[in-house]
Each structure stands twice: as C-alpha cells, then as structure tokens.
Amino acid sequence: MTDASTVIGAGTGLPDYDSLLTRTDGPAGTSWGLWGADDELGTVNLLTPERIVAAAALVRTGKRFSLDHAVNAFEPFPSGTRHAAEHHMFANNPWHRDEYVDSYYPQSSSQIDALRHVGDPAFGFYGGRTREQITDQTTTLGVQNYADAGLVGRGVLLDVDRHLAAAGRPLGVNDPTAFDAELLDEVAAAQGVEVKAGDLLLVRTGWAGRYLALTDPERRELNKGRSTPGLAQKESVVRWLWDHGVALVAADNTGVERYPAQDSDFYDPSLPPPERGPNHNGMIHRPLLARLGMAFGELWALDELAADCAADGVYEFLLVASPLPFAGAAGSPANATAIK
Secondary structure (H helix, E strand, C coil), X not given: CCCXXXXXXXXXXXXXXXXXXXXCCCCCCCCCECCECCCCCHHHHHCCHHHHHHHHCCCCCCCEEECCCCCCCCCCCCCCCCCCCEEEEECCCCCCCEEEEECCCCCCCCEEECCCCCCECCCEEHHHECHHHCCCCXXXXXXXXXXXXXXXXXXXXXXXXXXXXXXXXXXXXXXXCEECHHHHHHHHHHHCCCCCCCCEEEEECCHHHHHHCCCXXXXXXXXXXXXXXEECCCHXXXXXXXXXXXXXXXXXXXXXXXECCCCCCCCCCCCCCCCCCCCCCCCCHHHHHHHCCCEEEECCCCHHHHHHHHHHCCCEEEEEECCCCCCCCXXXXXXXXXXX
C-alpha cells in the first residue's frame, strides 16, 4: 500500500478505503490479497471469534425474529428471471412422506449472495478470478464458503424507512430514493447505535412489505417499471461501508442499493446493456462484491424486527445466518435469525 496508516474500526489492521484506492501492491480500489491470495470469504473474515463472543452477550430477552420470507413470497419475481419453486410430495407407504423441488431459484426470496454472483468487467470476480473460473463446473467463490465459515455476529439495524417517515418523507413502493452516507449516519445517530467493525448491517427500506401487500395484478404492473429505494451508487457509500468494517450488508429490497442505478459514480458508458436481466452497470454490486468482497443479503424480512427495535430502542442483537452448503452456488436462502 502507498498508505496503510489508517485502519477501519478498532484493531482490524486493514487500510481504509482511500488507501485502497492508491494501493500499488494490487489493483487499486480492491481488497484483494488482504486475507491471502486464495481467500474466498472477503469481509466475512471480519467475523472473528472475539467479535462473535461479544455479540452473544447482546442476547438479553431471548426474543427471536426470523428474517426470511417464504420461498415463493415474491411471485412474480420483480426481475422476471426467477420463477416460483414447484414442491412435489410423494409417499412410499401411507405413513411416509418425501418430497422434491423443481425450478427452485435459491435467490428468489430472502437470500445471501455468494462472491461469484457478480463480477466486474474491468476487474474480474473477487480476487481476480476470470469468467472461465466461474462456471457450473467449478466451486470457486461459491456460497458453500459462507456456510462453512458460519455467519454469526453483531447485527445492527438502520431503519431508514421509519426514520424518513418520522421526518415527513415517507417512502413509496415504487420509489427510487437513494440512501447516501450522510443519511446512514443520521439514522444511526437518531437510533443511538454505532456501526462497528465486523457488524452484520441490516438496512430497512420498507420495500418488501409494501410489495407483498400488493395484489398479483398490481405486482405485475409495478414490475414493468420498477424502482426501489436503497443505497446510493456513490463512492462515499462504498467508502462508508468499508471504513466501518461492515462484514455483511443486507436489506429488504431486491438488491440492497437503489434500483435502477442513477447518478452513479461507477457507471461505465462504454459497456453495452445486457440482452436480458438487470443491468449492473453503475450498480455498487460490482465494487462491493467483486472489488471488496463484501457479503450481500437481499429481500430480508425486517419489519417485525424493526417494530420491536422501535419499541424498546435497542437496535443491536445477535444475528445468525446459515446459507446452504451448496458447492458452487451463486447464492442461497439466508436462513437468518436475529436474537435480542
């Protein structure tokens, strides 16, 4: 590094984001190599035993909150590229039941993205892996790495939706409001909570609850020109997440960030749009997943937890997520629980 004197959080020993932008021992703006050349965990490395022990001490009431929506909750899926799972049961005798599932998309509901989910055309996949290394015949950067490591730590909720509503700026279901770094700081200060190194950060936009309240025809109409609130596509937001030492960032919208990308610091005008599916050009999926190796969670169920946090004023808790040990998968159901 040209300057590694500044570190994120207490005791992480990692360079801050601006130092990453000027590094000379690896691609500028990446965290590649900080945890070894073969690393496949990225910021999940910040979930140290010491931080997990400290997080366990946050359990005071034993109240548990599932952070998962039902498997087929988001049907039709907003992007149009994922479809409802088909559940089949069979019986080998009258008192036996077995089952199988067809057309199951592991990222069709509350989910965790693996580091192989999105690459960056200018950088490759996390750690410099090429497109040829990320196929259905390989397991590199698959979600099984998160399953093996275990996603356990201090969860922190930033309830942006409730904060904006209280300030007279309620969000709508088709709303492209961007959450910038200043707003994240404002919400944290209002809630009296500090985001620390190794945290599993939950950002509530309120989008999932509003979408699920729609009828099927209303959802289909909305999906023709969908907008969702979320993190701004700004370098300052990426810097904020990295410099706070966030191990995982999850939200209750389709991609954590605002959609579609607007006013982005990461837009490349030379790249043509894809023939189908979401256009990741300008989205912070690329700098966060591919360049920094930050774990992502999408479509998490946060409304019940948020209501309880608003009631007791406690926005920190033990958070446990158990992705499937599905070798080579690009994502998995979150299987996440917050315990207060």
